[in-house]
Amino acid sequence: GAVVSQHPSRVICKSGTSVKIECRSLDFQATTMFWYRQFPKKSLMLMATSNEGSKATYEQGVEKDKFLINHASLTLSTLTVTSAHPEDSSFYICSARAGQLKSEQFFGPGTRLTVL
Amino acid sequence: DAKTTQPTSMDCAEGRAANLPCNHSTISGNEYVYWYRQIHSQGPQYIIHGLKNNETNEMASLIITEDRKSSTLILPHATLRDTAVYYCIGREFGGADGLTFGKGTHLIIQP
Secondary structure: OOOOEOOOOOOOOOOOOEEEEEEEEEOOOEEEEEEEEOOOOOOOEEEEEOOOOOOOOOOOOOEEEEEOEEEEEOEEEEEEOOOOOHOOOOOEEEEOOOOOOOOOOEEOOOEEEEEE | OOOOOOOOOEEOOOOOOOOEEEEOOOOOEEEEEEEEEOOOOOOEEEEEEEEEOOEEEEOOOEOOOOOOOOEEEEEEEOOHHEEEEEEEEEOOOOOOOOOOOOOOEEEEOOO
C-alpha cells in the first residue's frame, strides 16, 4: 500500500514552454501533497504544500506564478512549470500524506525535467 | 524540525550490519526520529520512525538513546541495493509540514 506515482518520469522541453507534472496517490487518499526540488548532488528542498481544495502554500523564494500547483482531488496534484528556463532543470519529487493520523510521507519516483 | 547531524558517508561490507548514526541533541520531547533513504535518481523511501523506544520493522531497526540525543539506524544484513543516501529527520508526529532534509549519509555497500 501507500504508492505514489508521478508522470512523466522524464521530460525535455524547450525554453519558454510550460510543463505539467502529475502526482497521484494510487491506493490512498492524500489530504496533503508536497512538492520538492532536487538539484544534482544536493538534498531535497521543499517547494510547496498542497491541500486538497485549497490554495498551495509556497516556501520562501519559490515563485507561485511560475510553479502552479493544483490539488483538485484527494488523489491528484499537479505542478506546472510555466515559461521554463534552463535553470529550472531539476528533479521534481512529490510526496503525499494520508491524513492526520498518518505520520509518514510517501514519495513519488520523481520527474527529471531538462529545459534546453 | 529538529537539527540533525550525520556523517557524510560510510562504507559497509555486503552481508554485514550497517549502523548509521544520527545526532539530534536539540530534539524536543514531542518530536519523533524519522529515517528515509534515497536511492540514486529515485524518490525517498520511508524506513522507520520512533519516539523513545527502540523500533524494528521489516526493513531496519532504530535504536534511540535514553536521553534521545542520538539514534542509530541498523540495517541487519546489508545488500548492494541498500546503497543510498540515508536521512535522519526529527519532527512532530503527524506534522502537517513538508520534510526538511539535511545532507544525509551516503551509505555505500561494498561487495
